[in-house]
Amino acid sequence: MPNPYLVPAIVAVTLVTVAIGFYGLRLARTTSDFLVASRAVSPTWNAAAIGGEYLSAASFLGIAGLILKYGVDVLWYPVGFAAGYLALLLFVAAPLRRSGAFTLPDFCEVRLGSRRLRTLATAFVIFIGWLYLVPQLQGAGLTLATVAGSPYPVGALVVAAVVTANVALGGMRAITFVQAFQYWLKLTALAVPAIFLALQWQADARPAVTPPDGPAFRTATTVVVEHPATLALSDGQTREVRPGDELTFAAGDPVPAVSGVATDASDWLLPSTAGADDRGLFATYSLILATFLGTMGLPHVLVRFYTNPDGAAARRTTLVVLAMVGAFYLLPTIYGVLGRIYTPQLLVTGQTDAVVVLLPGAALGDGTTGRLLAALVAAGAFAAFLSTSSGLLTSVAGVISTDVLGRGSVRGFRLATVIAGAVPAVLALNVSGLNVSQVVGLAFAVAASSFCPLLVLGIWWRGLTDLGAAAGVLVGGGAAVGAVLVTVLGPPLSGWPATLIAQPAAWTVPLAFTVMVAVSMATRRRAPADVGATMLRLHAPEALRL
Amino acid sequence: MAGPPDRSGSAGAVTPPRRTRLVLAEVTRDRGDSDRTRTELAEQTRVGEALVRGLVRAQLALALRLSLVVAIGLGGLPLLFAVAPAVGTATLFGINLPWLLLGVAAFPLLVAVGWIFVRLAERNEQDFTALVRRPER
Numbered sequence A: 001m002p003n004p005y006l007v008p009a010i011v012a013v014t015l016v017t018v019a020i021g022f023y024g025l026r027l028a029r030t031t032s033d034f035l036v037a038s039r040a041v042s043p044t045w046n047a048a049a050i051g052g053e054y055l056s057a058a059s060f061l062g063i064a065g066l067i068l069k070y071g072v073d074v075l076w077y078p079v080g081f082a083a084g085y086l087a088l089l090l091f092v093a094a095p096l097r098r099s100g101a102f103t104l105p106d107f108c109e110v111r112l113g114s115r116r117l118r119t120l121a122t123a124f125v126i127f128i129g130w131l132y133l134v135p136q137l138q139g140a141g142l143t144l145a146t147v148a149g150s151p152y153p154v155g156a157l158v159v160a161a162v163v164t165a166n167v168a169l170g171g172m173r174a175i176t177f178v179q180a181f182q183y184w185l186k187l188t189a190l191a192v193p194a195i196f197l198a199l200q201w202q203a204d205a206r207p208a209v210t211p212p213d214g215p216a217f218r219t220a221t222t223v224v225v226e227h228p229a230t231l232a233l234s235d236g237q238t239r240e241v242r243p244g245d246e247l248t249f250a251a252g253d254p255v256p257a258v259s260g261v262a263t264d265a266s267d268w269l270l271p272s273t274a275g276a277d278d279r280g281l282f283a284t285y286s287l288i289l290a291t292f293l294g295t296m297g298l299p300h301v302l303v304r305f306y307t308n309p310d311g312a313a314a315r316r317t318t319l320v321v322l323a324m325v326g327a328f329y330l331l332p333t334i335y336g337v338l339g340r341i342y343t344p345q346l347l348v349t350g351q352t353d354a355v356v357v358l359l360p361g362a363a364l365g366d367g368t369t370g371r372l373l374a375a376l377v378a379a380g381a382f383a384a385f386l387s388t389s390s391g392l393l394t395s396v397a398g399v400i401s402t403d404v405l406g407r408g409s410v411r412g413f414r415l416a417t418v419i420a421g422a423v424p425a426v427l428a429l430n431v432s433g434l435n436v437s438q439v440v441g442l443a444f445a446v447a448a449s450s451f452c453p454l455l456v457l458g459i460w461w462r463g464l465t466d467l468g469a470a471a472g473v474l475v476g477g478g479a480a481v482g483a484v485l486v487t488v489l490g491p492p493l494s495g496w497p498a499t500l501i502a503q504p505a506a507w508t509v510p511l512a513f514t515v516m517v518a519v520s521m522a523t524r525r526r527a528p529a530d531v532g533a534t535m536l537r538l539h540a541p542e543a544l545r546l
Numbered sequence B: 001m002a003g004p005p006d007r008s009g010s011a012g013a014v015t016p017p018r019r020t021r022l023v024l025a026e027v028t029r030d031r032g033d034s035d036r037t038r039t040e041l042a043e044q045t046r047v048g049e050a051l052v053r054g055l056v057r058a059q060l061a062l063a064l065r066l067s068l069v070v071a072i073g074l075g076g077l078p079l080l081f082a083v084a085p086a087v088g089t090a091t092l093f094g095i096n097l098p099w100l101l102l103g104v105a106a107f108p109l110l111v112a113v114g115w116i117f118v119r120l121a122e123r124n125e126q127d128f129t130a131l132v133r134r135p136e137r
Helices: A006-027 A031-039 A043-054 A057-091 A093-099 A104-112 A115-148 A152-203 A265-269 A278-297 A299-307 A311-328 A331-342 A345-349 A352-364 A368-404 A410-430 A436-460 A466-489 A495-502 A505-522 A531-539 B036-042 B046-073 B076-083 B085-089 B097-132
Strands: A221-224 A229-232 A238-241 A246-249
Touching: A006 A115, A006 A152, A006 A368, A043 A152, A043 A299, A043 A311, A043 A368, A057 A115, A057 A265, A057 A278, A057 A311, A057 A331, A057 A345, A057 A352, A057 A368, A057 A436, A057 B046, A057 B097, A093 A104, A093 A299, A093 A311, A093 A436, A093 A531, A104 A115, A104 A368, A104 A436, A104 A466, A115 A152, A115 A299, A115 A352, A115 A368, A115 A410, A115 A436, A115 A466, A152 A311, A152 A331, A152 A352, A152 A368, A152 A410, A278 A299, A278 A436, A278 A495, A278 A505, A278 B076, A299 A311, A299 A368, A311 B097, A331 A352, A345 A352, A352 A368, A368 A410, A436 A466, A436 A505, A466 A495, A466 A505, A531 B046, B046 B076, B046 B097, B076 B085, B076 B097
Parallel strands: none
Antiparallel strands: A221 A246, A229 A238
């Protein structure tokens, strides 16, 4: 039975986004209005905007789905996504703002004065931006397909078109208001249903999350299989299922174990232990490194810092963002855990990313409350796709317009936006099989292996040279890009090679730092002569008005 | 920096501000401003250089110390769970400890470390400003 509130809620979010965009359009007249909102955005608005932009499909849908599937080990995703802002605060925020650079390529030129390094950084900004945009559009397609039954391309294309038009017409000034609004919408859309879900769980006499006999269906359920899998049935037999197979379970039936999914209570409930799986520990640390250090290298995150009035404000804004993002990340865990009780069929279908959208209806029933909350969650999910894609598109388009097209005009920015939006839309239509959270994780790994060392060494070490920076970005970032391409296009791997490729950060990040330092020391004479003045500008407090 | 955009009245009635061409990276390049206390810094004399090096070193040491706190406090957890599985099975309020540590406690820890950093970093900058502006010119 379709939910009558769903489509209106999604349309409303989209319309409000566009409306705020047009309101902002009336205020955006100059190029600096477009790119950095004239630096006249207050810290609270700015922090909400940064949070709104950051909380993507991976945060809103992906984390809860991963927790439903894998349990405690993937809690590192939300922790890492939040901790990335701490790393940004400690090492980058204030000096980067003081550098006066608008974009990452800009920072390369301000700090090292190298045009070629700037071109290299441009290429990486565009690659990371597109790599991160594709899963957002995919998430939109999958969500609309799950909740409204539309074909997959519709959701992806709707989001791509709305975001491209909005960015092209309103620029970042409009986007700041849109993003701030969307942070609060996303928080509400997860928090309010979570309260109802917790109350429902109480009312149902607190069913155990990990019952001793394994998860069971609460109601009679028909499952349509989406991915081929091997099921271990309760009577000890195994069964191969293919996409399109329908399985029927009665209330109280145990959920069959699916190969590769932690159905076993202790796997799900307890962290992976030593000895059993060294690769698991390596993958965990790799994930920690990628998310802790990757955030500072994401192009749409950095571009926001130029809207702070000065370095001290940039620091304070980052702290507010950290608190806002941390508050948000308390919520997906609740959905993932309660999903074990109310939507165990997702473990069989493999569509665990849908848990956030389906859980309100599954737990609260088909009444008006359940449907309204389901619509609210779907609206929040759409806010997530719209806001993150807007931010990514703004930064990619900004870089394309200034560094590829070479024009600083508003018209150039609009042309760049269309180019920047079209490519990921085409990609998203052709790669519907990719796993949303995995792709986002890879984008973090590439950012952590390229821009993180460049920023950290550029800000804190006088010895960095242009050749060293370029070599580090090429070797470390290039290795991460290679891992992405092998994961996306290459053959399936197993054992250590699979782990090293799927979670590359633990070896690519140290590699990038090592190469950057070693080559810089070998080319010591190329260190810019004005490095002292640059350091002064990056670190001296504004109170001195140098 | 640039003033707030003109919000007055209807859009049509106001003459639009002149469009300016921004050449990124050049905007901040020159900013002439002279004052005896600051020329030492700006002109990169040996004293100025030493002052800046001191500030950078202090801020970096602060950032590194606090990231060490997080690296040990949070980064040590996977290792702890791996070598001492008993920690994973311990429960508090009926919830397994790893869920509480990672799902809840990690976020206040991050915010607290961030808050301490902002305070101490601003204090470092105040000290630096006071040093530069000391009256004994």
